[in-house]
Structure formats: C-alpha cells, structure tokens
Amino acid sequence: MTRLTGSCYCGAVKYALAADPIFVHACWCRDCQIQTGGPMALNAIIEASNVEILTAPPVADDMATDSGRPHLIHRCPTCKTAVWSDYGARTTILFVRALTLDDPSAIRPDVHIYIRSKPPFVAIPDDGVPVFEDYYNPKEIWPAEAAARWKAATATASAPTERT
Ligand SMILES: [Zn+2]
Ligand SMILES: [Zn+2]
Structure with a gap:
C-alpha cells in the first residue's frame, strides 16, 4: 500500500499508517454523529503499532x-x-478517523453500521458493501486475515464493538 498520512486541523498532530486498515467501519450511530458533527464516522480499525x-x-x-x-477519543491538544x-x-x-487522512478518498468502508440513524438526505451507494441497521457480527463478514490480525493485536477472542 502507499503509506497514508493524516493530520488534525491545525497540523500539530500528524500521523502515518504503516499498513492497510484491518477493517473499515462507516458508523452512522448517534454517538459518532454527535461526537463528529457529521453524518457518520469513517473508522479505520488498525493496530496501534501500525x-x-x-x-x-x-x-x-x-x-x-x-x-x-x-x-x-484521542484529540489534538x-x-x-x-x-x-x-x-x-x-x-x-x-x-482512526479516516477522514482526517490527507487523501480522504484513500480508504473506503468495508461495512456500514447503525444505518438506522443515517440522515435521510444521505444515500449509501449500491456497491455491495454490507449494510446493517445496528451493529453486526464481525465473524460473519471479516476476512480470515482481518480476524487473525485482530486476534494477534488484542490477544483475546472478543469481537470488536463500538457499544461495549
Ligand atoms: Zn490540531
Ligand atoms: Zn458510531
């Protein structure tokens, strides 16, 4: 992959991703909406070591x-x-809030979750990316490599969740 870089608004915090994300959530939940002020958060799940x-x-x-x-939530000070x-x-x-990447189109969602709270004026493209009303079972849709990376990074068998 190309090494993706990102930044906060003022530039005091810059980062780079040393690997592709494990999996990418487009999360349309109310928490993400309120915390970002946008219609959803694009969350690139990745090992902190990357x-x-x-x-x-x-x-x-x-x-x-x-x-x-x-x-x-880790913020620019x-x-x-x-x-x-x-x-x-x-x-x-x-x-990682993937829309803070310098190229906001560099990462696309692997799944849309909590679309029950998606604003009606935003449409999800009909491109085959799975869509869930609320949360989902990662075991059902994650590729084996993603599951293995998750397990290696967490050293547990617990599934990822935003609502834990
Ligand atoms: Zn900043
Ligand atoms: Zn969310």
Missing part, C-alpha cells in the same frame, strides 16, 4: 458510554480534532 505519530501525540478524552467502559478512538481502552487497537 499508527506512527510523526509530531506531538494526541491527548485522550474519555467519552464514557452507558456501559461504563471507556471510550477514549491544540485544535481538539479527534484523530482516533480507543474503544474499551484496549491500547493495541485504534479506530
């Missing part, structure tokens, strides 16, 4: 969910742009 921080590191804010499990999330404070897996 995210190279090229400048100052982002700072984590805990946006705890109802379950009580942490949802750490200056402009507060969210560059990635660490759901469940796993530390080894990051959900």
Whole structure:
C-alpha cells in the first residue's frame, strides 16, 4: 500500500499508517454523529503499532458510554480534532478517523453500521458493501486475515464493538 498520512486541523498532530486498515467501519450511530458533527464516522480499525505519530501525540478524552467502559477519543491538544478512538481502552487497537487522512478518498468502508440513524438526505451507494441497521457480527463478514490480525493485536477472542 502507499503509506497514508493524516493530520488534525491545525497540523500539530500528524500521523502515518504503516499498513492497510484491518477493517473499515462507516458508523452512522448517534454517538459518532454527535461526537463528529457529521453524518457518520469513517473508522479505520488498525493496530496501534501500525499508527506512527510523526509530531506531538494526541491527548485522550474519555467519552464514557452507558456501559461504563471507556471510550477514549484521542484529540489534538491544540485544535481538539479527534484523530482516533480507543474503544474499551484496549491500547493495541485504534479506530482512526479516516477522514482526517490527507487523501480522504484513500480508504473506503468495508461495512456500514447503525444505518438506522443515517440522515435521510444521505444515500449509501449500491456497491455491495454490507449494510446493517445496528451493529453486526464481525465473524460473519471479516476476512480470515482481518480476524487473525485482530486476534494477534488484542490477544483475546472478543469481537470488536463500538457499544461495549
Ligand atoms: Zn490540531
Ligand atoms: Zn458510531
């Protein structure tokens, strides 16, 4: 792959992805909408070891969910742009906000989730990417290589989730 680079709004936090994402969520849930101010978050799931921080590191804010499990949003300390999330404070897996990449078309979703809260004025293209009303079972659609990378990075068999 080409080494993708990204940045916060002000440029104080720059990063590069050293590998392709494991899997990419287009998440249309209400949390993502409110936290980003947009119709969805494009989350590139990738090993933290494959995210190279090229400048100052982002700072984590805990946006705890109802379950009580942490949802750490890592933000630029200056402009507060969210560059990635660490759901469940796993530390080894990051959900990179892929639209902060310098080329916002570089990464496409592998799945659309929580489309029950998709605004009606945004259409999902009919391009064969799976679409789910709410969450989904990664075991059903993740390629074996993606599952293996996830397992290696988390050292657990637990499935990825945003609503943990
Ligand atoms: Zn910034
Ligand atoms: Zn979401």
